[in-house]
Amino acid sequence: MKKDKPKKEPTGFKKKKKLKFRPWVFFVLMGVCAIIFAFSIWGIHNWNEDNEKIEKLEKEIQVDVPTNVVEEQGELINPPDNKKSDYWYYIDMPFYEVDFNELLQKNSDTVAFIHMESSNINYPVVQTGDNDYYLTHAFDKTKNDAGWVFLDYRDSLDPMSSNLVVYGHGRVNKTVFGSLKNTLTKSWQNNKDNYIIQLSTPKENMVFQIFSIYTIEAESYYIRTDFANTEEKEQWVKTMKERNTAPVDAEVSANDTFITLSTCENNSGGRIVVHGKLIKKQAR
Numbered sequence: 001m002k003k004d005k006p007k008k009e010p011t012g013f014k015k016k017k018k019l020k021f022r023p024w025v026f027f028v029l030m031g032v033c034a035i036i037f038a039f040s041i042w043g044i045h046n047w048n049e050d051n052e053k054i055e056k057l058e059k060e061i062q063v064d065v066p067t068n069v070v071e072e073q074g075e076l077i078n079p080p081d082n083k084k085s086d087y088w089y090y091i092d093m094p095f096y097e098v099d100f101n102e103l104l105q106k107n108s109d110t111v112a113f114i115h116m117e118s119s120n121i122n123y124p125v126v127q128t129g130d131n132d133y134y135l136t137h138a139f140d141k142t143k144n145d146a147g148w149v150f151l152d153y154r155d156s157l158d159p160m161s162s163n164l165v166v167y168g169h170g171r172v173n174k175t176v177f178g179s180l181k182n183t184l185t186k187s188w189q190n191n192k193d194n195y196i197i198q199l200s201t202p203k204e205n206m207v208f209q210i211f212s213i214y215t216i217e218a219e220s221y222y223i224r225t226d227f228a229n230t231e232e233k234e235q236w237v238k239t240m241k242e243r244n245t246a247p248v249d250a251e252v253s254a255n256d257t258f259i260t261l262s263t264c265e266n267n268s269g270g271r272i273v274v275h276g277k278l279i280k281k282q283a284r
Helices: 023-064 100-106 178-184 230-243
Strands: 067-070 095-098 110-115 122-126 163-167 196-200 204-217 258-264 270-283
Touching (some): 023 100, 023 122, 178 204, 196 258, 196 270
Antiparallel strands (some): 067 095, 204 270, 258 270
8 A cells, every 4th residue: 555645735834833931021011011000090190189289279269369249230342232132131240350469469470360150160360471381380380280270471451452362271170171161061051141251350350241162173263362453353253153053142243352261172182162252341
């Protein structure tokens, strides 16, 4: 009998080599995992610590700084002829007045105080020579990644710029401008009394009527603080109104003075934006 010849392996076929266990690879991977875990714990700890410091500052300000609700009409700004306009409803909203003596002692960068009854926004507004410092510093100027509420360095309150741009981080625990996310919800938008921003400065108390709420990718157009001419301002107003996603129809023109609140929507560059127009003011 003929013996069967052993089958030849197909051309190009190679026997798989058994992987050898290399202890050093295991220890390197474990080390990398340990470092990542340690950094995660460290990040969470710092995040919580920053939030706690901001909450503590908030409570101190509420206790130490006298505030007053002023039930006066004040000076009306650009009243419309249309008596059915919501403008006539919102001018009955009170002023929110703050004693700045204590605030200025705590931080000489204080320029205003912003209040929104329908949110957690109840903060002194600071301003410095750039838009970076208060992204990473709290009201007491300590290092803090929660930052604080601050006015764009390009803006002026006396004389007042065309558009006061106020920034704050959108913290998950609703501190700083974290509660601005409420403005995107139906429950918030369906309450007519929510569309008001109250601003107090050492010289004036002001009430702004919200006319536009939306989200957008980061850009520089909506945060313009002044305009070269009326045509530029008219186009800006038209664009901001067209972006609105809330059920509000306010009468707005290039003759108005504006406030813009801006915060981060997500970690990908999205922004939550709220625009209001000045409807009344009161000298202090």
